[in-house]
Amino acid sequence: MAYWLMKSEPDTFSLDDLRSRPDSTEHWDGVRNYQARNMMRDQMKRGDKVFFYHSSCPVPGIAGIAKVVREAYPDGSAQNPESRYYDPKASAENPRWFMVDVKFERKFKRLLPLSELKAEPALAEMTLLKKGNRLSIMPVSEDEWQQILSMV
DNA sequence: GCCAACGTTGGC
DNA sequence: GCCAACGTTGGC
Secondary structure, X not given: OOEEEEEEOOOOOOHHHHXXXXXXXXXXXXXXXXXXXXXXXXXXXXXXXXXXEEOXXXXXEEEEEEEXXXXXXXXXXXXXXXXXXXXXXXXXOOOOOEEEEEEEEEEEEEEEEHHHHHXXXXXXXXXXXXXXXXXXXXXXXXXXXXXXXXXX
16 A cells, blocks of 8 residues: 545645545546656555645645545546646547546644644655655655654 | 746747 | 747745
């Protein structure tokens, strides 16, 4: 089993939104970056755990945990001209973009702010904290996962 | 709203 | 294949 971090803007889709979905499950559509897509498509497995990160908001940070319940399949929003994620180069034959389904697992007692992650020396090598990293999906090592859980 | 740090596009 | 221009992300 692997660990991941996935970013979402809470104004658009928050951890509470995920929890309130039917079966607390939602498909993670709209990923339009090849590196992030490749990790979803090739590496994310059912049962993997995910830190749900809130970005572009007053206090960015980790809100809680979700898990992967369905492995990658075509992201239909890429083929829908009405969608904000529409991509004219995607087709049924070549879907180009993929998504996984994630399910709510738990919400932390408090949001763990980015500022605290940055201040923790044990997390200095974490991808999230590396300068210039803007990936919306990134791997988390087991050590990092445990370290973060101990800080909540 | 600013801006650094990318990623993507497209002319050549 | 190079690279300038442009668009996006996301913290601050």
